[in-house]
Every structure is written in structure tokens, then in C-alpha cells.
Amino acid sequence: xxxxxxxxxxxxxxxxxxxxxxxxxxxxxxxxxxxxxxxxxxxxxxxxxxxxxxxxxxxxxxxxxxxxxxxxxxxxxxxxxxxxxxxxxxxxxxxxxxxxxxxxxxxxxxxxxxxxxxxxxxxxxxxxxxxxxxxxxxxxxxxxxxxxxxxxxxxxxxxxxxxxxxxxxxxxxxxxxxxxxxxxxxxxxxxxxxxxxxxxxxxxxxxxxxxxxxxxxxxxxxxxxxxxxxxxxxxxxxxxxxxxxxxxxxxxxxxxxxxxxxxxxxxxxxxxxxxxxxxxxxxxxxxxxxxxxx
Numbered sequence: 382x383x384x385x386x387x388x389x390x391x392x393x394x395x396x397x398x399x400x401x402x403x404x405x406x407x408x409x410x411x412x413x414x415x416x417x418x419x420x421x422x423x424x425x426x427x428x429x430x431x432x433x434x435x436x437x438x439x440x441x442x443x444x445x446x447x448x449x450x451x452x453x454x455x456x457x458x459x460x461x462x463x464x465x466x467x468x469x470x471x472x473x474x475x476x477x478x479x480x481x482x483x484x485x486x487x488x489x490x491x492x493x494x495x496x497x498x499x500x501x502x503x504x505x506x507x508x509x510x511x512x513x514x515x516x517x518x519x520x521x522x523x524x525x526x527x528x529x530x531x532x533x534x535x536x537x538x539x540x541x542x543x544x545x546x547x548x549x550x551x552x553x554x555x556x557x558x559x560x561x562x563x564x565x566x567x568x569x570x571x572x573x574x575x576x577x578x579x580x581x582x583x584x585x586x587x588x589x590x591x592x593x594x595x596x597x598x599x600x601x602x603x604x605x606x607x608x609x610x611x612x613x614x615x616x617x618x619x620x621x622x623x624x625x626x627x628x629x630x631x632x633x634x635x636x637x638x639x640x641x642x643x644x645x646x647x648x649x650x651x652x653x654x655x656x657x658x659x660x661x662x663x664x665x666x667x668x669x670x671x672x673x674x675x
Contacts, residue, residue: 385409388423388432390416391511394538396464398513400558401433404462415510417447421454424561432456432561438466439555441492445607448577448619451561451647458575458648459568460560463655467554468494470545471516471529471536478544483507485515486530494530497548504528516541555655565648573602573623573652574630578641579615587618589640597633599624602652617643623652 385405389397392413401411412429414420424432434451437443451458468490472481484498485507491498498506509515512531519529520539528544529535536543580586594601603621624630630649638644 385430386412386428388412388414388420388429390414390420390434392513392517394516394532394535395511395513396466396532396556397433397435397511397558399532399534400435400462400464400556403464404433404460404558404560405431417444417450421450421456424456424563425454430562431459434559434561435556436559437557438489438493439553440549440551441489443605444489445605447559448605448607449610449617451559452577452617452645456561456563456647457565458559458650459562459565460650461573461653462558462560463555463653464558465554466493466549466556467532467547467552468512468530468549469533469536469543470497470548471519471531471541472527472544473519473523473525474542476525476528476542476544480526481528482526484528484530485509485518487511487515490530493550493554494548496550497545513538557653560650565646568649568651570651571627571649572625573621574634574649575619575621575647576634576637577617577619577643577645577647578637579609579617579643581640581642586640590618590637593636593640594622594633597629597636599629599633619647 387401387409389401389411391397398411412423414423417434420432420434423429434447435444436447481504484504487510488508490512491506491508513535515529516531516535516539519527520541600623601620602623605619606616607619609615609617634646
């Protein structure tokens with residue numbers, strides 16, 4: 382039997398790669414993809430089993446386009462994982478802080494390190510691809526005047542120095558990753574789901590949905606509005622629901638579907654809990670996984 386194939390945005394030693402390793406545990410191959418849409422395109426084929434996709438960060442907020450991607454491709458969320466995110470300033474060996482003229486990373490990473498960066502106006506900020514890709518670029522270019530913002534896994538994998546540790550603005554920094562599949566298997570342990578809908582025109586339509594959720598004693602752990610492409614005055618709503626019994630959950634979904642438009646069930650899964658400090662020390666060993674390039 383072949384190992385699982387998992388599509389990620391980014392390359393080896395990225396946080397998507399680390400989240401995949403923590404969730405699937407056993408050996409698997411990754412399919413490296415340059416964009417989240419490319420991830421979905423790969424998952425739509427029969428060659429890929431799952432995809433891992435970031436959906437929100439506790440500091441920088443939600444990645445709104447990814448909600449629409451999952452729904453538009455007809456995929457299902459079958460799991461989630463909260464990963465602690467620590468950002469570090471990585472350079473080639475023998476580089477000191479005063480040498481750095483450019484600092485490069487993914488826009489989300491930069492947004493989470495602005496307090497440190499504001500103290501170094503001499504550094505020009507450059508936005509680029511995922512954190513591991515930037516680390517690889519710094520290594521391959523043998524730059525002595527550039528630094529990457531990335532994790533310790535990328536430092537180890539690409540043999541870079543950690544010039545400054547933990548430069549993120551807030552140490553309580555977590556990214557929520559979704560595990561995506563083409564099918565939604567039955568999970569006896571599931572206690573969380575994600576749904577999507579639009580609302581008919583009229584006053585109080587959203588409050589009506591919220592009242593139904595309250596009546597069924599279901600916890601609404603997140604509600605996110607996302608503009609509908611091409612319709613600037615319309616929004617899709619994405620809700621995460623946490624429930625105790627399957628009957629309670631199923632009856633609630635039927636009631637919500639009655640009062641909304643375009644209702645979509647996007648998957649059910651076991652909720653993850655943010656109580657895993659050991660994730661801060663996880664490092665990726667070079668060569669542990671077989672890599673397959675998109």
C-alpha cells in the first residue's frame with residue numbers, strides 16, 4: 382500500500398508541513414503547492430488523499446479566500462489542528478544583525494512580527510512566499526545581507542542560524558489548520574462541524590439563525606462573513622458549531638437550512654484543543670519525508 386499523499390501550500394519544513402506531520406503521524410508524501418488554489422486543484426485529482434490548509438491565525442485573523450475555496454470545490458473538512466507558531470530571524474552563518482538590509486517572509490508572518498520590525502527601520506521588508514521557501518532562498522543564495530522570518534524547523538532543515546529567537550509580537554500565537562478531503566467519512570467521535578449559507582433579504586435574518594442555535598443549546602464557536610465574489614453587497618456566512626449529541630446537531634442543521642439560502646454542510650470532525658505546549662519544541666528532521674514537487 383502506498384503512503385498517504387498530502388497536498389500543502391509551501392514546501393518542506395513549512396508550518397503546513399509540520400501540521401501535516403502532527404496530524405497524520407505516520408509516514409506520508411507531501412505534494413508541494415505554490416498557492417492554496419493549487420492545493421485544491423491537486424486534491425481534486427485522484428492522486429492526492431488529503432490537503433492541509435491554514436484557515437486562521439490567533440493574531441493575524443482569518444484567511445478569507447480559503448473558506449470559499451473549500452466550499453467551491455465541494456471538499457469537506459474532516460479534521461483540525463492548532464499549531465503553535467514561533468517566528469525567528471534566520472540567516473546564513475557568520476551574519477550579524479547590522480549586516481541585514483532586507484528581511485523577507487510571508488505577509489502573515491510579517492504581520493505577526495511588526496513590533497520587532499518597527500525597531501529596525503534600516504531593514505527593508507520584503508513579502509514573499511511561505512516561510513520555508515524564503516529560508517530555502519536565503520540558504521541557496523548564500524546571502525549575507527538578507528534574513529528570513531521562519532520557524533526553527535526551517536532553520537534546521539536548511540541549515541541556517543537563528544539570529545534572534547521568538548520575534549513574534551505575541552507568544553500565544555496559534556494557527557488553525559483544516560484537514561480537507563474529497564469525501565466526508567462518518568466519525569463517531571465528531572463533535573464539531575462547519576456550515577455555510579447566505580441570508581435572504583430582510584431585517585433580523587442573522588439573529589433568527591442565532592436564536593435557533595441557542596434553542597438547540599449548541600455552541601457557536603466561530604462565525605465568519607465572507608463577501609460573495611462578484612456581489613459586493615452580499616455575504617456568505619461560515620459557522621463552526623460544537624455539539625454534544627448527533628441528533629441535536631442533525632435537527633439543528635435542518636432548521637438552519639429552512640431559513641437560509643445556499644446552505645452547505647462542509648464537514649464534521651473532532652475539535653482540537655489548544656493545550657499542547659510541546660508543539661513549541663517540535664523540529665523536523667531533514668530527509669524524514671519523501672517530497673514530491675507540484
